[in-house]
Amino acid sequence: MKHGPIRRALRVAALAAACLLGAAAVAGDGLAQTRVKDLVTFDGVRRNQLIGYGLVVGLNGSGDRLINTPFTEQSLKGMLERLGINTRDEVLRTRNAAAVMVTASLPPFARQGTTIDITVSALGDATSLLGGTLLVTPLLGADGQAYAVAQGSLSVSGFSAGGVAANVTKGVPTSARIANGAIVERELKFALDETTGVRMALRNPDFTTANRIADAVALRLGSSAVHVLDATTVDVRIPPRYTGAVARLIGDIEQLTVRPDGIARVVVDERSGTVVIGDDVRISRVAITQGNLTVRVVETPQVSQPQPFSDGQTVVVPRTDVQVQEGNGRQFVTIGGNVSLQQLVNGLNALGVGPRDMVAILQAIKAAGALHADLEII
Template identity: 85%
Template sequence: MPRFPTDVTWAAARAIIAGALALLAVLGPPAGGTAVAQTRVKDLVTFDGVRRNQLVGYGLVVGLNGTGDRLINAPFTEQSLKGMMERLGINTRGETLRTRNVAAVMVTASLPPFPRQGTAVDVAVSALGDATSLLGGTLVVTPLLGADGEAYAVAQGPLSVGGFSAGGAAATVTKGVPTTARIANGAIVERELKFALNDIGAVRMALRNPDFTTANRIADAVNGRLGAGNARVVDLTTVDVRIGGAYTGNVSRLIGEIEQLHVRPDAIARVVVDERSGTIVIGDDVRVSRVAITQGNLTVRVVETPQVSQPQPFSNGQTVVVPRTDIQVQEGNGRQFVTVGGNVSLQQLVNGLNALGVGPRDMVAILQAIKAAGALHADLEII
């Protein structure tokens, strides 16, 4: 019988055993004898009030090497350029501008939660007119507006372009998209969003993937940490947590502890099909009742071989083109029925579908037929 080392007391042994039992209680028993993947609550929900806000602005990029807007084709660029020059004390009224070094752009940014004055955020810049490249340009001062029309940040700085375009009279080489760019830390926050986190009466969590089972598991995990009755499920998207006790006036600590709780998310069985690219994604909980499938190929080939008919020498005739069409119809070898489905795992289901020996686009038709037969127990989503 194994013995504890002499330097370990019974009190220490009991502490080790209690710690192991507490760890098992937190992790929970494995389902079906297998390890269960658990996810942090932080990765499953968003907290009410803790969110990003979108900003947008209109500005000018200068310093382009002849790759900017043609002012004759982009009158808004010319108007903006004249307005900027006049604000700087340069009179351009009645003048016709012909520069190709300026481009009108849209500037977008994402304002992080609880921004403070002076916080720097990244901005994205996209050409509006017929500029061919923003390489080497500099964005001049551009206010960034929120949905309420107020300016919350100001952007300016040199652009970082990930693509380029070069060419001559006969050929052009383009890599990436040279008419879009980014400015790292290119905007400075000037106005703060007024939101007092410690003044709210309850923490509201919104599930990124709404599901009743996941919402109840999150509520159970929170109640297990804070005590029964502190969390309740409002609907399949929302879980409310009451603020009280030591967390009154310290909501950030409560949110931090909730974020680190681990639960096992659940989701509806779904098959997602992208017909444009032939991509198929099958969820882990997808099940197919036992069905027998066969798939045949029908190929129709049309070959045009026009021939030229010429008259005999010195005859009163003319040369004509005689159309000749060759149509070939080929039906693929009839495959035997393949049995797919039953109470099987995802890997076994994929192996059964692969046994059909068809491509992704034919697999789309097969999945639609299985769904029509009532044997596919999942949502079939075609995008």
């Protein structure tokens, strides 16, 4: 009896199964992996905030009342005088202009001549910026230097309409945006290739995540010049082969994947009843029940009429009916020790309670010392 073909077939089948299992394992691990690019920010590679004060004109009677906003009147007079129009002793009575604050974010490495988006917000008592045009407005940085100049037609998503007795407002008509509304005039001086190291700051500080990032970077670069300074900072020295090519080094680091870690946390928003439970939250073995008490107050006033031809008066007699009803006692629901997130959710859902009652249950579990997580109430 020949066993060669059978053995070869078994070997092929085993190899195929091993390949499938390996591929599944890689795919399963990949689901938990996150790019370093999404976990950290690089030192020096950040946005800078810009701000400016300007005027919007062309409004259809919805601008500032100059009698209530003297700064708008002063700005109008100053602008007109710069254009050669003397308005020093004149009284302006226009409602087609509004004073605004202009804000923008200057991207890292923005070059002279590139455009950025801006946001325009009313400063005075203007009711709407719809149809307005922003005049030339310098945008200043924290150092007082002008880094961009803004101008253009406003794009307003809201509106306001009404009369003497009523009005309707949708959105925020006193705020607008201008896409590519500012031109960069000054560049931030930052020589990336002259740096001797790259420093990464974790968006969510954690020692475990920082060490995993350092291990991934060291494995990729084949260098030991990677140091975890604290839970937030990972420092990388520039390897010799990346000298003069720091941008390529940052790009290579960004594409590395690690599995982030973090503190188990339960976030509760009592105002809206929202509860967010992290995947690492664990609960010791507890038994939970939740009461259901309903108090109903009904007011049924009655009118008492006097007898005919009597001296009595018609009066309203209040009648109040108070009913207290306690719901059917629920059985205790037991949640096993060291349960997963899905088991925790299933156990809480078995109680049949709403989100706000669930907030009280989580607080009680925390007070009992069975919730092994940080309970954060916002």
